[in-house]
């Protein structure tokens with residue numbers, strides 16, 4: 343669905359990603375783990391070109407992504423990529439002056455030009471999936487963090503993405519609200535959604551992912567099945583990292 347080859351990213355003289363090769367297959371759930379500052383967010387942001395790689399090529403469904411917003415020649419544009427690759431952040435970034443329903447329908451109506459009735463019906467279906475139908479008329483500041491994050495997930499899904507990127511979506515939540523968000527993500531994975539998930543929730547990563555990547559100092563230092571990487575880590579740095587989150 344999405345891949346990068348030879349991805350490098352520097353900020354000034356600081357090289358943050360030092361040559362990453364990664365492919366996400368359809369229906370695959372990949373967990374990205376690693377110490378703070380190892381480049382997880384930079385990597386996941388490069389996958390939808392929110393950061394421009396310094397070197398390397400991102401491709402979506404085997405087509406290279408160009409540096410323009412629009413499709414050009416044989417390259418797909420950043421606009422097309424983002425249309426198909428949804429992203430959910432640690433801080434939910436909901437529109438505070440819009441209701442839950444309006445937050446979810448904004449993209450389909452404004453970006454995709456869908457008729458309001460159709461967008462409303464889709465949004466209500468998604469709010470049902472994340473357990474928030476009864477909150478459709480509420481404003482974000484009347485919701486808990488876990489509810490806000492579930493709205494943010496519904497909003498990303500409303501664009502009917504083919505890939506979903508999640509960057510520490512539970513890190514800003516009170517511990518008792520983490521489970522409800524993880525449950526929604528788990529169900530999405532079971533439904534076949536292709537996802538890359540940056541998380542510090544090790545048992546969650548082990549449970550939902552088919553593959554785990556351990557990012558360390560801007561390279562994929564270890565990669566494998568969750569059983570090997572998280573539950574039975576062999577590499578010393580990985581073992582000490584994982585043990586801190588158990």
Ligand code: ADP
Nearest residue numbers: 353356358376377378379380381382383384385
């Ligand atoms: P992680 O998500 O694994 O914690 P990040 O990808 O956020 O790591 O950051 C990796 C490194 O890149 C850090 O040293 C961070 O300070 C640096 N960095 C990230 N974004 C920027 C930026 N926009 N400008 C300069 N440095 C950045």
Ligand code: MG
Nearest residue numbers: 382383384510
């Ligand atoms: Mg990060």
